[in-house]
Amino acid sequence: MQGQQQQQAYDRGITIFSPDGRLYQVEYAREAVKRGTASIGVRARDGVALLVDKRIRSPLMEQSSVEKLHKADDHVGVASAGHVADARRLIDFARRDAQVNRLRYEEPIGVEALTKDVTDHIQQFTQIGGARPFGVALLIGGLENGEPRLYETDPSGTPYEWKAIAIGSERSDIQAYLEDHYDEDQTIDEAVALALRALASVHDEGLTPKRIAAATVDAESEQYIQLTDDEVEEYLVDADVLADEE
Numbered sequence: 001m002q003g004q005q006q007q008q009a010y011d012r013g014i015t016i017f018s019p020d021g022r023l024y025q026v027e028y029a030r031e032a033v034k035r036g037t038a039s040i041g042v043r044a045r046d047g048v049a050l051l052v053d054k055r056i057r058s059p060l061m062e063q064s065s066v067e068k069l070h071k072a073d074d075h076v077g078v079a080s081a082g083h084v085a086d087a088r089r090l091i092d093f094a095r096r097d098a099q100v101n102r103l104r105y106e107e108p109i110g111v112e113a114l115t116k117d118v119t120d121h122i123q124q125f126t127q128i129g130g131a132r133p134f135g136v137a138l139l140i141g142g143l144e145n146g147e148p149r150l151y152e153t154d155p156s157g158t159p160y161e162w163k164a165i166a167i168g169s170e171r172s173d174i175q176a177y178l179e180d181h182y183d184e185d186q187t188i189d190e191a192v193a194l195a196l197r198a199l200a201s202v203h204d205e206g207l208t209p210k211r212i213a214a215a216t217v218d219a220e221s222e223q224y225i226q227l228t229d230d231e232v233e234e235y236l237v238d239a240d241v242l243a244d245e246e
Contacts, residue, residue, distance in 0.1 A: 015127050025133055026126055029082075029155035032135030036081035038168040038202075039068060040195040041139040042178070043150045047188035047218035048141035050079040051195040053168070054213055069213045069226060073098035075108050075142045077215045077224045081168030082136030082155075090138060090153075094118050111142045111149040115159045123157025137167045143222045164194070170202040177201045188218050192227075193239040206243030209233040 017023060037053040052068040068087070070078045072094040080087035097117045101109035118138065125131050138153040152160045152167060164182045166174035177198040186194065192214055200207050209229040217224050227235070236242040 015129055023126060023156075026156050029133040029135045030137075033082040033137045033155065033167060034169060034171065036083070036136070036168045037068070038166055038170055038174055038199060039079040039081045039139055040164075040166045040174065040178075040198060041079060041141050041150045041152075041162065042164045042182070042186075042191040042195050043141070043148045043162070044186050044188040044191035045184070046148070046220070047143070047191070047216055048077070048148045048150050049188055049191040049195055049214065049216050050077050050139060050141055051192065051199065051212065051214045052079050052081075053199060054211055056210060063210055066213075069215050071215075071224045071226075072114065072140070073102075073108060073142070074224060075144075075217060075222050076111055076114060077141055077217055079139040079141075079167075079215075080136050083134075084136075086134040086136040087138065090118060090122070090134060090136065093121055094140075111140060111144045111151065112159075112161075115140045115151040115153065119153050119157045119159045121157075122153060122155065126155075126157060139165060139167060142217045142224070143219060146219055146222075148217070148219065166198065173202050174198045188216050189235075192216065192235050196235055196239045196241055200239070200241035207236055207241050208243050209236065212236070 037055045039052045042049045054066040054068060068080050070091045072078050078091055094114060097114060098109045122134050125133050133155045141150040150162050152162055152165050164178040181194060209232040212232050214232055215224060215226040
């Protein structure tokens with residue numbers, strides 16, 4: 001009982017470390033990320049693929065209103081898992097940062113620099129009284145000097161670079177699939193297919209185009225391109241993970 005009371009005392013202050021060096025509110029923010037639907041990023045030799053599970057809760061909901069994929073700049077895309085409102089706040093920050101860089105230096109911002117600016121902003125909310133951490137994780141993928149880069153942001157404000165990564169619900173199972181099947185020499189089309197198969201590995205019923213959103217940033221065009229439903233369906237068929245029609 002005394003231990004629970006002690007933990008509750010540290011729960012109330014975001015800026016206070018517990019005796020064992022933990023920030024409970026940051027850990028709770030990570031739990032919020034786990035409650036979000038999955039997002040997957042895969043780096044290929046010629047670009048980066050981002051894929052998200054939108055999970056439409058009702059047939060009356062407009063599909064386009066579920067926003068988990070975003071364009072941060074012409075050459076950078078972002079996928080989120082966790083609180084959508086928190087993600088939108090960080091996306092706005094990233095877009096402003098990218099535009100300021102273009103105006104100031106007349107060149108596109110580097111993916112690494114953008115990620116670290118975003119995570120610096122996230123980190124500030126782990127040490128300011130009267131605020132709370134962002135309950136969202138982001139996947140930031142794009143081209144930097146012609147090379148594909150893929151980063152994950154954590155609610156603590158820590159950036160990680162990955163070859164392939166899953167965030168959100170079922171992360172461990174999806175990540176295990178990616179680790180078993182990732183190929184560094186794959187093309188961007190193969191990266192999209194891998195992400196779809198990885199997500200389908202935790203959904204026995206298969207996937208539908210309305211449930212999935214996907215985007216690519218390829219080295220040839222260096223442009224963020226979100227796939228249409230028809231294009232997603234073609235990938236689902238090729239990957240043999242399209243759900244059977246009822």
